[in-house]
Amino acid sequence: MPLNDADLVARVLVDDDHHAFAELVRNHQSAVRGLLRQLTRSDLALADDLAQETFLRAYKNIRSFRGEAKFSTWLYRIAYNCFREEARKRKELVGIDESQLEAEQDPQTVDPALRHDLMQALQLLPLHERSAILLCCQNGLSHDEAARVLEIPLGTVKTNVLRGREKLKKTLAAWSTT
């Protein structure tokens, strides 16, 4: 019978069991790498480096996992922090990129081909809205869980999801009616 996350974490805590940790990595690698790929705008190499760093930090700090949230939520939080640190290093930290905002405000300036590609549309969103949309709408986290991951107030998450969703709908309006 496959072990659940709590059992695997317990094995890592008590016996420092690398096999149990490998099982945790196998179970969550796709979601973590997927999230990081979206956050890094499909920079696969960078996303995988950050994912590796995420799991390494998770292993080193597994004693701080209290089980109050789901293990996946805790991992997303580490992944998001890794991404933010990397973004700071690269001076691309959270904030609305002016050119993106202009493109957002005037849908006509957006390449028509992008309207047929949801991922491209997502990447046009500012980071704080993109992160909220990815966590809540794609990864199925509740607003409360997303607030913990992003370390922002619950109300801000709801606003970011709402705004992000509105912008996506606007950008993809033509596509959604087909």
Place this chain on the structure above:
Amino acid sequence: MDEQLQEDWLDRRLREEMVYIDDAGFTARVVQSLPPARRLHSYRALILLGVTLLASIVTYLASDGGRFLVVAAYRLAAMPVLFVSLVAICCTLVMTAAAASAAWTNDRRIR
């Protein structure tokens, strides 16, 4: 298009875009980068065994070759059976309570 329908469509599309990413050696790379597993348990056992042996030797030497054990055995044999039974029951209860408490604390820590 109805607002709700449009939102459902958007959420569905987003979830569909979340494709499974094949492991392709990723887990192996992560496990390779982990620090070596702790050997604390085997060290702990050795330390406990060593301290126990040392304490036993010191006690044996300090007690005139363990003479106190013979005296204690004589005293125990002279005690009433009821008293010895009561002491045994009390010891069992104390040990059971300590073990249950340790198990409960560990369980909480793990969860």
